[in-house]
Every structure is written in structure tokens, then in C-alpha cells.
Amino acid sequence: MAKLKYLVLHCTATPEGREVTADDIRRWHTAPVAAGGRGWRQVGYTDLIHLDGTVERLVDNNEDANVDPWEITNGAAGYNSVSRHVAYAGGCALDGKTPADTRTVMQRSAMERYVRDFHRRFPLVRIVGHNELAAKACPSFDVQRWLRSIGINQ
Template sequence: MAKLQYLVIHCTATPEGREVTAADIKAWHTNPTSRGGRGWKQVGYTDLFHLDGTVERLVQNNEDANVDPWEITNGATGYNGISRHIVYAGGVGRDGKTPKDTRTPGQMKALEEYVKDFHNRFPSVKIIGHNQIAAKACPSFDVQKWLKSIGINK
């Protein structure tokens, strides 16, 4: 068990307007590499933000300030044991490769509510985008600028 230090925001890197299911994420992350997956023991995210703004829990979490072994997700190498990882469906343009902030109004509202609630409960936890700890475009928007726009100055 480790102290929770980061909330990391991700995108699924799927084309704008394409819904993603929990089964999709499970297959991408846990299927063997021979079947197109990554062969991980656990998915990469605790919560998935669907296009309509519905939030689906992918990995159970006891909502305390620690990361228990059973809560660890595979969102970012070197950060998994001290972070919670969340993801929104989308993050690339319709071409399937150009990074783009594709958050729908429903996703934006749900993400704002989630992050504000999370910040109120865990004010010392740093809220970051995946691109702040890895050489990736994910989550395809500037998390720090967005945090300021919703009243969180981290």
C-alpha cells in the first residue's frame, strides 16, 4: 500500500465520436500480445468517461488516500502504485491518429464534477495529464490550463 500522489487523466486514443466499452479496454490491456492485447494483469484505468458523460468504474476502489495492491492499474510506467488513472473515450481526430481534444459536453461536465470532487477529498494529490509524465499527446488537452479554467489551481 502506498500513499496516493497523482490523479492521471488519459484518453483512449480512439477516433472522435467512437464509443469505447469496458470490454474494449479489458481486451486491449489484458489479452495476450498474440491476440492483440498488451498482456497486462489489470486494465490501465479506474474509471471510464463515456461519450454521453456516464462514468463507468473499471477497477474497484475504496476511495481512500492510499493505493492498495488490488487498486493498482497500469496507466503509466513508474506511477501505477501511487496514482489513480482515469480515461475519456476519444482523444484523436476522425482520421484515427491526429491528437485532438474530442471531449463531448457530457464528458466535460462529468470530468469536471469528478475532478472537483476528487480534489475536495484529496487536495494534496497532483492532478496531471498523461503527457506530463510520458512522451505522449494523451489526453490531447492541456490539463493544467483546464484545471485553472474550472477553478482548481494546482
């Protein structure tokens, strides 16, 4: 068990407007490499924000300030044992390659509620984009600028 240090925001790197299911995420992350997956033991995200703003729990956790071994997801190499990860469906333009902030109005609202509630409960946990921890475009928007725009200054 480790102290929770980060909430990492992600995108699924899928084209704008394309819904993603929990089964999609599980298949992409946990299927064997030979079957087109990543071969991980666990998915990369604790929660998924769907196009309609619904938040779906992918990996149970006990909502405390610690990351228990059974709560660890594979969202950012080197940070997983001290992080929770939330992703929104999307993050790429219609071409499926170009990074773009494709959050729907409902996703933006859901993500704001999620992050505000998380920050209220865990004010010392740093909220970051995946791209702040790794050389990635994910989540395809500037998390720190967005946080300031919703009144969260870390």
C-alpha cells in the same frame, strides 16, 4: 499500500465520436500480445468517462488516500503504485491518428465533476495529464490550463 500522489487524466486514443466499452478496454490491455492486446494483468484506468458523460468504474477501489495492491492500474509506467487513472472515450481526430481534444459537452461536464470531487476529497493529490509523466499526446488537451479554467490551482 502506497500514499496516493497523482490523479492521471487519459484518453482512450480512439476516434472522435466512437464509444468505448469496458470490455474493449479489458481486451486492449489484458489480452495476450499475440492476440493484439498489451498482455497486462490489469487494465490501465480506474474509471472510464463515456461519450454521454456516464462514468464507469473499471477497477474497484475503496476511495481512500492510499493505493492498495488490488487497486493498481497500468496507466503510466513508474507511477501506477501511487496513482489513480481516469480516461475519456476519444482523444483522436476522425482519422484515428491525430491527437485532438474530442471530449463531448457531457464528457467535459462529467470530467469536471469527477475532478472537482476528487480534488475536494484529496486536495494534496496532484492532478496531471498522462503527457506530463510520459512522452505521449494523451489526454490530447492541456490539463493544467483546463484545471485553472475550472478554478483548480495546484
